[in-house]
Amino acid sequence: MSRPGRDDDPDRLYTLTGGRSRADGHEFDLVTLVVSESEPRPGMQSEHAAILRMCRLPTAVVEIAADLRLPVGIVRILLADLLDMGVITARHPRTAPARAQLLDPILLEQVLVGLRNL
Numbered sequence: 427m428s429r430p431g432r433d434d435d436p437d438r439l440y441t442l443t444g445g446r447s448r449a450d451g452h453e454f455d456l457v458t459l460v461v462s463e464s465e466p467r468p469g470m471q472s473e474h475a476a477i478l479r480m481c482r483l484p485t486a487v488v489e490i491a492a493d494l495r496l497p498v499g500i501v502r503i504l505l506a507d508l509l510d511m512g513v514i515t516a517r518h519p520r521t522a523p524a525r526a527q528l529l530d531p532i533l534l535e536q537v538l539v540g541l542r543n544l
Contacts, residue, residue, distance in 0.1 A: 452506040459484040
């Protein structure tokens with residue numbers, strides 16, 4: 427019988443998260459952008475170091491999970507660790523104002539009328 431692959435070995439996943447099943451106190455959406463604020467530190471868990479290298483430019487949580495071949499839930503826990511260490515920043519899409527709030531409703535109505543007249 428073959429050993430499970432890297433991305434589905436329950437013992438490995440348990441070890442990566444220290445047995446945690448949630449990123450308590452932190453919310454990371456699939457499209458949350460993560461940016462490294464420092465280089466990996468000596469002795470840092472290899473997955474943490476890989477995330478820091480990967481996120482030199484803004485990178486979505488879903489991309490990090492895909493590149494590491496890890497479940498998103500596990501990546502969220504690793505990101506929470508890094509956020510607690512102060513070595514990443516995360517920008518949540520919902521913190522930005524909605525586009526609809528930025529646009530004038532009168533202007534939108536005029537655009538709609540114009541499109542109907544075409």
